[in-house]
Amino acid sequence: MKENKSEKLEIGTILIACLLMIVQRVLLSAITVPEYANNPGRFYLYSVMKVAVGAGLGLVPLYMGYHYQKIAKKNVLRYLSSFFLLYVFIALISNIFFYVQASVLNLRDYWLIFFPVSQNYFIYAASCVLLFCSIPILTKWLTLLSTDYLKKVTIGLTVGFSILPTLFNKDLWGFQNGANVLWIFYLFLVGYAIKQLRLDKKMKFKFLHVCLSLGILIGLILLMTQISLSIRGDASTANRFSVPYSLFSLYYTISLFTFSEAISQKLGIKVKASIVATSLIVTQMVTYWPLTTYRVTAYLKKSFPDSGKKWLMNMFEFIGIYLGVTLLLIVICLILQKVSLFKKLNNFLSFDSPAQLSQKLRALRSWIHQKRMIFYVAIFFYLFTFLQIFLLEKKDGWTQTFQVVIKIFTLRQSVLVLTTLIIMSFFLLLLLLTNRFWYVFSLTLLVDLLLTVSSVIKVSLREEPVFPSDLKMLNSISELLSMVSPILIAVGAALIVLLTISSIVIQRKLQHRYSLKFNWKKRVIGIIVLAAMLSSVFFINHKNSPSFLLFNLFRVNKLFINQGEAVKENGPIIQFLNNIDVKIMDEPKNYSKDKIEQIMKKYDDEAKEINQTRNNWLENQTLILNLSESFSDPARVPNLRVPVDPIPTIKKEIKNNTGGVMLSVGYGGGTANMEWQGLTSLDISSLSASLVTPYTQLVNAQQVSPNITNLFDQKIAIHPFTASLYQRKSVFDKFGFEEFYYIDSPNKLTYTDKIERSPxxxxxxxYKETLKALKSNTETTQFIQVSTMQNHMPYEDYYDQLDYTAEGTAILESRKGELATFMQGLHYTDEAIKDFLQELDKIQKPITFVFYGDHLPSLYSGNDSKKYGLEHHETDYFIYSNAFSREQSKKVNKKVASPINFNALAFEQANIKVTPFYALLTQVTDKLPASTIDPIESISNRYNGKQVFVTEKNKIIFEKDLTKEQKVILEDYKYIQYDLVAGKQYAAKWAEQKVEQ
Structure with a gap:
């Protein structure tokens, strides 16, 4: 139905209200709030602007009261559905935008969409909607009041709601800065009274009233600031009269309303009610949607302590952005309301009266009743999923059993729901294909049971779940069954027989009751949609695929750090699907045995040429590769100032030796990925995007795993931490380590001291443990992999004395204590390194020591992770030759390195001969820029981005930017890497050979 011109509404006041609300949001969350003690002038300016725009919230209920007649004529309930649809649409747009910006999905952000009122994010909007729905009833009641009685009621409420709180400086009614429903209804009454009593006509010089009322508020701010300073010594009560419910603010709000209405009526611009509603909804969503306010406050807000001009320009910039976004969304939403799909949804959800709403709810209940068996199946598999996870958790006694139950139901709801959705998609697809309810149910249950039982058995034996690759072992079913208890086999066989017989009997007897009633078109569409959904699991680790986004949305653990713990967290079905999409590496063109042999021959010759100027290995040649957990120089972090350097020794060694920055593929995690690159000299950035953790996804699948230990007689790993993560025990065994020292290892750690309260x-x-290993063998070649774990997160109250601080926007105020603890730990590392190097110099055998940090700690959340992606993925490294070998060593100029470069750099600094494989790596190190995963695309550590290179000037370039010679070397390297990790391993023995003397 078209609206008559008389039914249209003036929009001038609403536009002013929207503008003021936007500016208010910028003042509250987008700019740094100035303090009087630091900048009095900026404090006064901020306070004046805040009180001036605070009237925006009051204009809307005043407007509804003033225009009550036009609103009361409308069927207000019918508007609720369109309000809700617009709200959902804008919320989704906001969430998608910030996902694209931050590459982070959070189920809670989407779950909140369905609960706009209960979370208290939209107190003001909910109050206004409630008022809007109540206007027809309120109007009927108010029209019964006489003029005198209306005056008395309005004056009486003004005394109680405004004058008394102003006098006693107390929010007597909990008005919450003007968002409370009681205050909103009061302002509606005031707007109604202005219309009925013609107060706006009686008020002369309206603009003068606006200036006078605002002037009074400004004067009160100046006065109260001085009073507060003299009494309290600060400006804490400067804004006493600036709250919306104070008498002076109310005067300003009413003055501004009457003035804006006068201008609006004079201009005569009237629009449809839908445009007014859309403008208000968009403004509220842009200014109050929690994800928007959080991202702006936490990551986009800047402080300008020394420049008021920049602070002011930053404020206007934000206002412009907010206005632009608001106008764009208003236009989009107005167009959206004309789309047929929106209209259909609106008609489906809308209702004209409570009776019609009740009728629609009864229809929904009837539909659920008709499909109740489908819902029963969903509930059954939801509970079955709970049972799966429960069986995987270790339990000792009733207390722990109860705790496990509570933990699953409180912390694993997203996993329970997602698993149920996956099972039901599989169930419904088979049902649509066969239309045999009980056959499909039994088959789905059987598959789920088999995966459950096999997962429980495998986790108990090997602390890992069932992998898709395990399905290949079905060819040896007899061998598998020989590992399982005969009783369990008998119970399983009996269960299969029972399910088969019962499903046949029930299906035959109840076939008509459970057969589908869909027409063939709906059935075909359902099959296609469900098949497409389920097939997307084959792309589950491809960035931004639908399944990837869905798993991220449900916060599925996809880090692959600990498969045994992950299956307990995710359940066997999700963890099984997690491991489906694991492509190792793209095959290079023309890959063949001949091609690999050609490359091997090339670098056989290259090794001979390099070795002409290198020395022979001594019988006790030693290499130490030291990964220092989270070690990184905070002074290199953008937007962070470090007055006192906590790591002077290490900086000195970086300057005096081969050293610089190392490109990390992780931020806040991913230790084993740097470790894998350092040991194998293979590049994770050359691997597939879905292979994010080689230790757990690759090494055990390799027949042979060539690595640096192949060159040495004795191989020792020291890891003073738990070895359960990343399957290190099996990986290090495959790598050839003979001794592995970790917490509770068979090879006992001798030195386990901690610093104060640090865990x-x-x-x-x-380092004492390392020195013990070094001194135990002075006769044969020796390789030691040591991971120092002192600075592992979290960073709590560990140390009595914190000598180092940092300032800047990179660190949020709430995390400065963690940073101080981290920096104190860095200092202790620096002292330990100083002592360790002195001890190395005393040992009479050639030792080359490689020190590097694996990644930055995840402390710098104040920085834009994309803007500073490279800086957030650069740690520190140096290579040290002890006194015994220093005369023949030489410094290598490599300011930017990748972990794959360390071994070649160590051999080059030690000036010792290399094998053909390390001749290739020497060429990669010396002639190629350091390679890594694009730090802008890999900030979440959950997938590999594209490969990039970083020059010695710390600039990112791409493969296309390399020279012809560099491209040839890179191609050779990728052929060899592919052959070793995903190919036929023609070069495996070649890569494992020792140095010929």
């Missing part, structure tokens, strides 16, 4: 074994103890 981690100190770096000093780790």
């Amino acid at each position: 981690r074994i100190s770096d000093e103890s780790a």
Whole structure:
């Protein structure tokens, strides 16, 4: 139905209200709030602007009261559905935008969409909607009041709601800065009274009233600031009279309303009610949607302590952005309301009266009743999923059993729901294909049972779930069954027989009751949609695929750090699907045995040429590869100032030796990925995007895993931490380590001291353990992999004395204590390194020591992770030759390195001969820029981005930017890497050979 011109509404006041609300949001969350003590002038300016725009919230209920007649004529309930649809649409747009910006999905952000009122994010909007729905009833009641009685009621409420709180400086009614429903209804009454009593006509010089009322508020701010300073010594009560419910603010709000209405009526611009509603909804969503306010406040807000001009320009910039976004969304929403799909949804959800709403709810209940068996199946598999996860958790006694139950139901709801959705998609697809309810139910249950039982058995034996690759072992079914208890086999066989017989009997007897009633078109569409959904699991680790986004949305653990723990967290079905999409590496063109042999021959010759100027290995040649957990120089972090340097020794060694920054593929995690690259000299950035953790996804699948230990006689790993993560025990065994020292290992750690209250074994103890291993063997070649774990997160109250601080927007105020603890730990590392290097110099055998940090700690959340992606993925490294070998060593100029470069750099600094494989790596190190995963695309550590290179000037370039010679070397390297990790391993023995003397 078209609206008559008389039914249209003036929009001038609404536009002013929207503008003021936008500016208010910028003042509250987008700019740094100035303090009087630091900048009095900026404090006064901010306070004046805040009180001036605070009237925006009051204009809307005043407007509804003033225009009550036009609103009361409308069927207000019918508008609720369109309000809700617009709200959902804008919320989705906001969430998608910030996902694209931050590459982070959070189910809670989407779950909140369905609960706009209960979370208290939209108190003001909910109050206004409630008022809107109540206007027809309120109007009927108010029209019964006489003029005198209306005056008395309005004056009486004004005394109680405004004058008394102003006098006693107390929010007597909990008005919450003007958002409370009681205050909104009061302002509606005031707007109604202005219309009925013609107060706006009686008020002369309206603009003068606006200036006078605002002037009074400004004067009160100046006065109260001085009073507060003299009494309290601060400006804490400067804004006493600036709250919306104070008498002076109310005067300003009413003055501004009457003035804006006068201008609006004079201009005569009237629009449809839908445009007014859309403008208000969009403004509220842009200014109050929690994800928007959080992202702006936490990551986009800047402080300008020394420049008021920049602070002011930043404010206007935000206002412009907010206005632009608001106008764009208003236009989009107005167009959307004309789309047929929106209209259909609106008609489906809309209702004209409570009776019609009740009728629609009864129809929904009837539909649920008709499909109740489908819902029963969903509930059954939801509970079955709970049972799966429950069986995987270790339990000792009733207390722990109860705790496990509570943990699953409180912390694993997203996993329970997602698993149920996956099972039901599979169930419904088979049902649509066969239309045999009980056959499909039994088959779905049987598959789920088999996966459950096999997962429980495998986790108990090997602390890992069932992998898709395990399905290949079905060819050896007899061998598998020989590992399982005969009783369990008998119970399983009996259960299969029971399910088969019962499903046949029930299906035959109740076939008509459970057969589908869909027409063939709906059935075909359902099959296609469900098949497409289920097939997307084959792309589950491809960035931004639908299944990837869905799993991220439900916060599925996809880090692959600990498959045994992950299956307990995710359940066997989700963890099984997690491991489906694991492509190792793209096959290079023309890959063949001949091609690999050609490359091997090339670098056989290259090794001979390099070795002409290198020295022979001594019988006790030693290499130490030291990964220092989270070690990184905070002074290199953008937007962070470090007055006192906590790591002077390490900086000195970086300057005096081969050293610089190392490109990390992780931020806040991913230790084993740097470790894998350092040991194998293979590049994770050359691997598939879905292979994010080689230790757990690749090494055990390799027949042979060539690595640096192949060159040495004795191989020792020291890891003063738990070895359960990343399957290190099996990986290090495959790598050829003969001794592996970790917490509770068969090879006992001798040194386990900690610093004060820190839960981690100190770096000093780790280095003592390393020295013990070094001194135990002075006769044969020796390789030691040591991971010092002192600075592992979290960073709590560990140390009595914190000598180092940092300032800047990179660190949020709430995390400065963690940063101080981290920096103190860095200092202890620096001291331990100083002592360790002195001890190395005393040992009479050639030792080359490689030190590097694996990644930055996840402390710098104040920085834009994309803008500073590279800086957030650069740690520190140096290579040290002890006194015994220093005369023949030489410094290599490599300011930017990748972990794959360390071994070649160590051999080059030690000036010792290399094998053909390390001749290739020497060419990669010396002639190629350091390679890594694009740090802008890999900030979440959950997938590999594209490969990039970083020059010695710390600039990112791409493969197309390399020279012809560099491209040839890179191609050779990728052929060899592919052959070793995903190919036929023609070069495996070649890569494992020792140096010929």
